Amino acid sequence: MANYLETYAAELDLPVRLNAEVEALTRSNDRYVLETGSNRLTATNVIIATGPFQHPSIPEFAEELDSSITQLHSSDYQCPDRLPAGAALVVGAGNSGAEIAVELACADRSTWLSGRGTGHIPSRVFNSRPFWWLADSVFTVDTWLGRKVKKRSQGHGDPLIRLTPADIRQRGVERVPRTEGVTGGKPRLEDGHIFDVDAVVWATGFRPEFGWIDLLGLAFDANGYPIHEKGVIDEEPGLYFLGLSFQRTPVSATIGGVSSDARYIASRLTDAD
Structure with missing residues (x-):
């Protein structure tokens, strides 16, 4: 390219x-x-x-995390070796977050993936001509169906393509609810669970x-x-x-x-x- x-x-x-x-x-x-x-x-x-x-989006409450927890945005992530040994929480369950979580889990780290499910489009469908025809000709802002799809997509991560939800589970990644804040310097989920982790990767978009x-x-x-x-x-x-x-x-x-x-x-x- x-x-x-x-x-x-x-x-x-x-x-x-x-x-x-x-x-x-x-x-x-x-x-x-x-x-x-x-x-x-x-x-x-x-x-x-x-x-x-354009600009990495990180929740404001990230500043409340304990300084002993390494945190970075997905755009700065390179490989598991660049993070400290230990447990990791990946926040954001779209394509970037899922792939980073799987890579960390395959490096023998306890890994949790936090966020709502984004759905899944099989790669064979995504790479097919019918999909691209529908995306370019049917699901447009000129059609009622396209406007509905756009409204539903706002504020959500893109559907998984290369990985499936089953792939994520099979690689040893544990799915958990959304991360909504910090308690005692540690990330807190919306169900109240508090995680003791060594690293947080913010796959929270831009x-x-x-x-x-x-x-x-x-x-x-x-x-x-x-x-x-x-x-x-x-x-x-x-x-x-x-x-x-x-x-x-x-x-x-x-x-x-x-x-x-x-x-x-x-x-x-x-x-x-």
């Missing part, structure tokens, strides 16, 4: 600027202004394609970070995501988003599903011209 993107940029001679973090996005008259350190770029159209995984955008016409919802119509910001002509979770379909934030959203944004750019 990396090779493809590199070749694509080279063959089309695209003016790619690497290691250029955009620190601010504002507007001056009819042009958008992007500040990148010492550089200043202006554009009529801007597509923000920063994806859904939250958006758009504080660098300062545009009067751009509004955000209660979860911090931009309010848009299939990635288009009507109140800010020329501003678009790409790769948001369920931007248009349940696979909008995946490599396999972002292409149709990109085509839609490209068509709107053409219309704008």
Whole structure:
């Protein structure tokens, strides 16, 4: 995939600027202004394609854990050897949490996986053409069924794909309820059980970070995501988003599903011209 993107940029001679973090996005008259350190770029159209995984989300009560407990977010996890020996609690039962928990259990650690079940889509189904056709053509924000699926998916982890609930149990991982707080410096579950563990891995997802955008016409919802119509910001002509979770379909934030959203944004750019 990396090779493809590199070749694509080279063959089309695209003016790619690497290691250029955009620190601010504002507007001056009819042009958008992007500040990148010492550089200043202006554009009529801007597509923000920063994806859904921006800032690790960790519960505030994590700060109350005893300092003797090693804790890290799933995005910083590398392998069992990077954690201290002993029992581990993985908080968040989606794909990342389940896979980390299984790896820790296979390394002969007592491991608990905390969180609600997210369901399971068999990999043979997920990788099938009918699934991707349904995801891209039926379960969209344009249909009643798609809007219902989107509403149900908000606030929940993605369904398990590579692992099944049975796989998790067979590898020695014990499923436990959600972690809701801390008591005596130790994690506390919603059923009141308190765990004495040596490490906690927060597989609790990510939250958006758009504080660098300062545009009067751009509004955000209660979860911090931009309010848009299939990635288009009507109140800010020329501003678009790409790769948001369920931007248009349940696979909008995946490599396999972002292409149709990109085509839609490209068509709107053409219309704008």
